[in-house]
Amino acid sequence: MNKYFLILVFTLCFFTIKAQNSNDEILFTVENDPVYVSEFTRVFNKNIELVKDESQKDVDEYLKLFVNYKLKLKEAKTLGLNEKKSYINELSSYKTQLASNYLTDSKVTDELIEEAYSRSINEVQASHILIRLSENATPQDTLQAYNQLLKLRNRVFNEGFEAVKNEVHDGKNVYAEDLGYFSSFKMVYDFETAAYSTAVGEVSMPFKTKFGYHIVVVTDFRTSRGERTVAHIMIDNQKKDQSQDNPESRINDIYLKLQQGEDFESLAKQFSEDQSSASKGGMLSPFTGGQLSSLKFENEAFALEKVGDISKPFESEFGWHIIKLYDKKSVESFETMKGVLQEKVKRDSRSQLINESLISTLKKQYKISDKRPDLNYFVTIVNDGYFVGSWKLPADFKANETLLKIQDKKITNGDFGSFLEKNQKRQMPKTSIKNLVDTSYDAFLEKQLILYKEENLEVENQDYANIVEEYRDGLLLFDLMETEIWNAAKTDSVGLQKYYKDNKENYFWNQRVDAVVASSAKKATIKKVQGLLLDKKTPEQIKETINSEKTIDVIFTSGIMDAQHQSLPESFQFKTGISEIYKFNDGYIVANVLTVLTKELKTFEEAKGSVISDFQNYKEANWILSLESKYKVTIYPAVLEKVKKQLNK
Known part of the structure; x- marks a missing residue:
């Protein structure tokens, strides 16, 4: 897990501010270190809505967490972790990283964000001719490239881009390419600006980017394709061991069931092998053009015109899919996209404009x-x-x-x-x-x-100073926990084995079955399947009997399944033999349970991940007790009562 993320988690609930006003009272002390009321109330009010455990919303319970946090920080400083070279270097690195957010010109940034949004809602279709040129090219080479492009520009007007492209493109010094449709951030900023500044049917004057000199030919503008919400049924084509029909055959069987009028969501729940979406009827999060890692999937999704349309089966890099369109939207509002656009602007070549403005401001300051x-x-x-x-x-x-x-x-x-x-x-x-x-x-x-x-x-900007202080404490706490708890727990093989032996009752496999499950939308069909299973017919023989080339009435799923498996209803009885018929996911199922695997103890190796996590929690609880003995904590009851009255209003 990312270290910065863990530090954020540590400090999220315990962000402190050093400055205290003269009327601020001390709530408690750790040894001689005071903790003020203003700090505690600020932390409590800031984070109370984020606390999921209702007991921790109680002031007394929250105070216990806060005292433990302060005890850990006290121990970290006692151990000298704040003087370690690695700590000093990492804090310095973070400060530099954080400072970049404050070393900017907000006015110019806002203008660039607005420009980027206006371009994101309209895509431009363009081609270009590039003459490669070093950024440090001599004036003579620059003039030569510029004049050469002026001639090519005239030729494009007279002969058309394709004719010129076929003659001049060599893939080394001269590139003539069709770029298709694009919007903001798909090209370097200078190129993007030239494209959006050129009218349809026109050819730009030569302009420079870091790659050399270009002319751009604009052939169309269109409204961006916006956002799509789809569900899909996926059959994995990467499985090494296929225990059932091959992926293409299986997806075609499912498609035929859809053609027969069966419910898409129900079929996704029963058969989709995308575990992240199957239980939701195949529903995926909304996405925009260029957002998905599969261009094939994206193009198929955007090709669906009407809500409710279903694609034919197709194969992507990840498997075979059928897609259903649930919603289509135009580009999101500016306010919704502003944050994302801001981050893109900072990373883009247009950030140089922000830098130039910043330098001008600093010179004046x-x-x-x-x-x-x-x-x-x-x-x-x-x-x-x-x-x-x-x-x-x-x-x-x-x-x-x-x-x-x-x-x-x-x-x-x-x-x-x-x-x-x-x-x-x-x-x-x-x-x-x-x-x-x-x-x-x-x-x-x-x-x-x-x-x-x-x-x-830190002197000029209080917001920056506060965040740096937050990170200082979080970094210390991370190093302390890593040294005292996490690494110690992982490497204490004797302690881990003992903890496992003392707590075996927590590490069991749940009851499971090795079964073959038949699914159908029709009760009559599944009843017939039940009879054939009782007659010892195999799934292949049953499919030959019930299904046809044009009609798929039954699909089988086989393997080791627990009570949470997508193919089994909650009420399923775990016993061997042919099961009763269950109504499930808008259809019906019957199962042939070959074996019932009873609840059994996990071996140490099988449970090791959970054992390490539990052992760490156990060690931390005992460690906190030792810190409470090591450092005297004094809580002032009268002050605490005032705090409770204030926070419980």
């Missing part, structure tokens, strides 16, 4: 002039070795001289010199030394401004 400082000294010491990655700072480099100041922070020549040395590459397009130094300084200044903002975020 910290009063940094747009005029560069005198960089002539660096122009004199950098040479052509820089373009092949061999340049080094001279021995007499004036490292300590101040280059600029951001508030009270002094940035030296040494800082910029190290930046220059670190960012040279073995192969770089040659330019003038002055241009190299100027552009390098601009990149260096951006980095320093963001670094300074990040270093001072």
